[in-house]
Amino acid sequence: METYFFRSIPAKYRKGYRKHYMLQNLKAVYIAAIIFFGLNIILRLFYYLLSEGLTHAQNFPEFNITNWIFIAITPFFILVSNYQIAAFKKTNKLGLGISATIILFCIYLITAGLASSIIATHDPRNSMILYLVAIFSVAIVFLFEYEDTLMLTIITEIIFTAALFYCNIDSTEILYNQVISAFLLSGFFFMSRYAYSFRAMHYVQLVEIKEKNTEIEKASAFKNDVLGMVAHDLRNPIGAIESIAMIMELDELDDETADSVYMIKASCVKAMSIINDLLEVARNDADNDLATQRLELNELLTNIIEMWKFRENVKNDIVLISSQPQIFASVNVEKFQRVIDNLISNAIKFSNEVDNVEVNLKQNKDDIQIEIKDYGLGIPKEMLPHIFDRFSKAGRRGVRGEQSTGLGLSIVQQIVEKHHGKIEVQSEERKGSTFRIRLPQSA
Structure with missing residues (x-):
């Protein structure tokens, strides 16, 4: 001293x-x-x-x-x-x-x-x-x-x-x-x-x-601004490349060219997905206050699940199990839908088509609990501590070869914490995973 x-x-x-x-x-x-x-x-x-x-x-x-x-x-x-x-x-x-x-x-x-x-x-x-x-x-x-x-x-x-x-x-x-x-x-x-x-x-x-x-707050704000600008500016050239590829598809193409055009489109979709995730991260870092409203969660989750059932490439049966007919919470609809979409998408990505995906909603004495449960591949034990890290090394390909940006679960945790809640995961290899969200009771 x-x-x-x-x-x-x-x-x-x-x-x-x-x-x-x-x-x-x-x-x-x-x-x-x-x-x-x-x-x-x-x-x-x-x-x-x-x-x-x-x-x-x-x-x-x-x-x-x-x-x-x-x-x-x-x-x-x-x-x-x-x-x-x-x-x-x-x-x-x-x-x-x-x-x-x-x-x-x-x-x-x-x-x-x-x-x-x-x-x-x-x-x-x-x-x-x-x-x-x-x-x-x-x-x-x-x-x-x-x-x-x-x-x-x-x-x-x-x-x-x-x-x-x-x-x-x-x-x-x-x-x-x-x-x-x-x-x-x-x-x-x-x-x-x-x-x-x-x-x-x-x-x-x-x-x-x-x-x-x-200083850290200023550096973080500068990083978010740069990240947002770079990601936003990348959208236009990638969108242009995707448009050119779509125009090329209108012509008769030989097999080799058609495969190349398909790969270009797939790469553009992947790049746009990464850009959207980067923009979401930047927005979440910048937004200290989240505008929420009191909503009935059974109705919100039912609507999200119905939208998933209309997707052609989704074969899994998604089931909502609720402990009560009406459970209210204060949420930001757009952000919270992103959370549930990401978790359901992950559950489907690592499950076979015959496996169910369960969405469990329960009101406890002290909080509201939402579980997204699958019966798929599960998460290796050594990956669990890093599952919510940004650009996580825990990112893996899905059972049908789907790629991961390493940002999805980080965004989920970010949004849940903005709602003054917390998220945790339980998993066992070849037996599936359960992501559990805990939200505060709505006044």
Whole structure:
């Protein structure tokens, strides 16, 4: 840990750190003043309840007077600090008045501890506990710049020296007391600077993390913009190539040329699929807030399944199993349809034509659960941890040779998390896979 015993933190962080700790200091003044005032009120009540016994106690008149002084002065700090906290929150500006309040309260607290120690024995050396508690409480609770700490140390020493002359003790006792005070004030200085250094390090780390996060967000936004532009600009030439291939198909072609044209079209379809996935990823990264509406999920899933049944190349039987006739959730229809389409497409891709695909809908106590279950190839155990990674190495060809972009399941997870849900997978090779979506209950 970098220490700042005889200097301040770097200028880059100084202004922000000072504003941060000054507000904390002001709050500490308010709380400490309330506690100190409460303790003195309790002592005053003891004076009233046990007046007979206490009036005969040693140095009672001095304790009585100082107690009244503390009760009279402390509310001033409570009121002023409370006012300054409210003003600071409104204007977010530091003034000399705030610094003065904090310094004066610390001097007041140390003086109160010293006065109590002196009144107890008229020789501080014999009873330093209250003085010790006061200076080390200030050192730990309050943060000061190097100059302020040094000034507070010197002022405390001046007050201590003046108090020694009040005690009317000989020069030897004065020397002993000064040595003890010098030792305690050295401890106060270094403890105060250590507390300053420790919290400064914590503050600097938080600022640096915040700056790094901002840089990452900007880099991510730039990446998404570039990705979106590149993907969008690729659509036109690929679309043109596909159109030319379709025009060529209108003519009579020999077998070799027809095969080449077919491969061109298939490649264009594959490229467009990748581009669409890239654009979807970029859009999802850019959209922090997802517009949702409260929908009945049985109806939504039924419509999606019906659209799949009308596809000529789909031979699998897709079945919806629901635990209740009506289950509501807040979803974005377009995005959520993309999720279900991707999961059903995956289930069909890795299943034989005779295998069913089940869509299970269930309302639990804490969430809504949607399962897409197939009885196909399953996912190898070593691939499961990477199944939702972007451009995942877990991408494989389907049972009929279908290719994968490695983006589909990453997009699914992205959209589900935008709905404040989560997705998980269970799979066993040659027995099938189950993708389970959990969504929060709709209000």
